[in-house]
Amino acid sequence: MGEKKRKEETTAKFIFERKNYKFMLIGVAFIVLGFILMTGGGSDDPTIFNPEIYNWRRIRLAPAMVLLGFAIEVYAILLKPDSKEEN
Template structure:
């Protein structure tokens, strides 16, 4: 009887489904890409101003990608993988 109980406890399911993990990886990729696009633009000499820190990529695109990535992460957590689409 004890052996049967051990088999039942070792057969555990994951909290999230395969679909959830796919969306989590997509969201994580968006966040990482946003931070990569945000980086750089510094100057080696602190007395010289480099206007490239105000580029469209660093001010608009990168933060938008990070926010979209966080939105995808929230969606991936709330997604019910067992729910079938309505036919």
């Protein structure tokens, strides 16, 4: 009985649980998607202005996706693990 208790005491506990990591991956996906949506809109010729760089997707949607991703990351970090009573 004493050996079993020692094994339980020596097992490492992780700070985050599976649920935290799921939310972290979702947050990273939102951030990456936001940066992908920001790309493009340039011109091959530097003397020609392309107004496509100021479209709604690059100015409104993409930064909102990145901010939402960071908010999900903060939520994932602050999410409390399920409380289980240990005896």
